[in-house]
Amino acid sequence: MKKAYLEGHAEGRVENRASLILRVLEKHGIDVPHDIRERITSCTDLDTLTLWFDRSLTASTAEDLFVETPETPETPEAPQPQPGTDQV
Numbered sequence: 001m002k003k004a005y006l007e008g009h010a011e012g013r014v015e016n017r018a019s020l021i022l023r024v025l026e027k028h029g030i031d032v033p034h035d036i037r038e039r040i041t042s043c044t045d046l047d048t049l050t051l052w053f054d055r056s057l058t059a060s061t062a063e064d065l066f067v068e069t070p071e072t073p074e075t076p077e078a079p080q081p082q083p084g085t086d087q088v
Contacts, residue, residue, distance in 0.1 A: 015041075017049040021065070024056040036062045 018041050025032050032040075043049055052065045059065060 014044055014046055014049060017046065017053055018043065021049065021053050021056045024053070025059065025062055028056075028059070030059060030062055032062045036065070040065070 021040055022032060022037065040049075040052065043052075055065045055067075
C-alpha cells in the first residue's frame with residue numbers, strides 16, 4: 001500500500017513539473033509545438049524535468065529546453081614566457 005502511495009506521489013510530482021514548464025513557456029509567449037509538448041509531458045525523469053523547468057525560465061524558444069550546454073569551460077592557461085625574452 002505504501003509503495004503504491006509513493007509511486008503515485010512521484011507520478012504526481014512529474015506531472016506537476018511538466019505542467020509548470022508548459023505554463024512558464026505559455027506565460028512568456030513561447031509557442032510549444034505538439035512534438036515538444038509531447039516530449040515534455042511524456043518525460044518521467046524528475047531530474048530532467050527540473051533541468052527543463054530551469055531552462056524554461058530564460059528560454060526564448062521551446063527548443064531552448066533541450067540545448068545541451070557544455071560543462072564548465074576550461075580556464076585558459078596564462079601565456080608562458082617565450083625563451084629568450086626578458087619576461088619575468
